[in-house]
Amino acid sequence: MIKLFRSQPPTSLDKASVATLTAEYIATGNSVWNRQSIKKFLLKYSNNKCAYCEENISTTSNYMEVEHFLPKVPYSHLVVEWNNLLPSCKRCNASKGTYDPAVHGVIINPADTYPQRHLYFSNLTLRYRDDVGERMIRACNLNSTDRLFLVRSELHAAMHHSLERTRSDMKAFLAGDTSFEKEQMIVRSVASMLKSAGHERPYAAFLATSLLSDPTYLWLRGELEKTGLWNKLDYLEQSAKSVELAP
Numbered sequence: 001m002i003k004l005f006r007s008q009p010p011t012s013l014d015k016a017s018v019a020t021l022t023a024e025y026i027a028t029g030n031s032v033w034n035r036q037s038i039k040k041f042l043l044k045y046s047n048n049k050c051a052y053c054e055e056n057i058s059t060t061s062n063y064m065e066v067e068h069f070l071p072k073v074p075y076s077h078l079v080v081e082w083n084n085l086l087p088s089c090k091r092c093n094a095s096k097g098t099y100d101p102a103v104h105g106v107i108i109n110p111a112d113t114y115p116q117r118h119l120y121f122s123n124l125t126l127r128y129r130d131d132v133g134e135r136m137i138r139a140c141n142l143n144s145t146d147r148l149f150l151v152r153s154e155l156h157a158a159m160h161h162s163l164e165r166t167r168s169d170m171k172a173f174l175a176g177d178t179s180f181e182k183e184q185m186i187v188r189s190v191a192s193m194l195k196s197a198g199h200e201r202p203y204a205a206f207l208a209t210s211l212l213s214d215p216t217y218l219w220l221r222g223e224l225e226k227t228g229l230w231n232k233l234d235y236l237e238q239s240a241k242s243v244e245l246a247p
């Protein structure tokens with residue numbers, strides 16, 4: 001989970017439309033929030049990711065749901081209130097269900113709160129710093145073994161593979177193969193790993209945390225600094241750092 005920066009509401013949710021749609025929902029129970037104009041705006045500010053688990057939700061096989069941070073019951077007056085809507089995957093939305101922070105306890109609305117304050121990663125597991133974090137993990141099942149553990153484990157294995165390959169290239173570079181080609185291969189590889197942990201990428205918080213604390217990554221970073229190749233990578237590391245959920 002990363003901090004999201006909510007955009008302005010779409011024009012289809014101007015004051016008059018919100019009043020009309022809310023009245024329609026209260027009268028009929030219709031899913032008045034299920035509109036492309038709303039979904040498109042939500043996906044845009046989350047970079048096509050679920051606000052809770054960071055899964056990509058822009059594909060046809062894995063489409064998004066409009067999640068109501070405060071549930072439709074009893075908050076029927078907020079069913080199309082922009083600040084109450086979040087883009088979510090099916091599973092997080094279903095798991096959270098009718099969770100009402102006023103009744104069940106405060107959880108994280110990533111469009112309002114920095115998740116770093118309440119959560120951190122320890123290996124493949126998302127852990128909590130406080131009750132807010134604990135309730136958040138439970139509400140959306142953010143350590144589900146059949147889904148998120150599996151994904152994290154695969155991402156970690158792929159990252160480890162890239163790091164080991166780059167470490168070999170760096171060893172060769174330090175041993176005398178200082179060709180421009182070798183140098184570029186190393187820089188591109190580290191850049192690619194850092195980009196995959198950027199805020200706009202799926203599972204950025206997990207990838208950023210894993211990568212930035214990895215001993216091989218830290219060694220590579222040190223060697224790149226010594227050889228003067230680090231400078232152009234620094235802004236990518238800063239981007240990854242901004243979403244890291246470090247202990």
Ligand SMILES: [Zn+2]
Pocket residue numbers: 050051052053054055088089090091092093
């Ligand atoms: Zn999700």
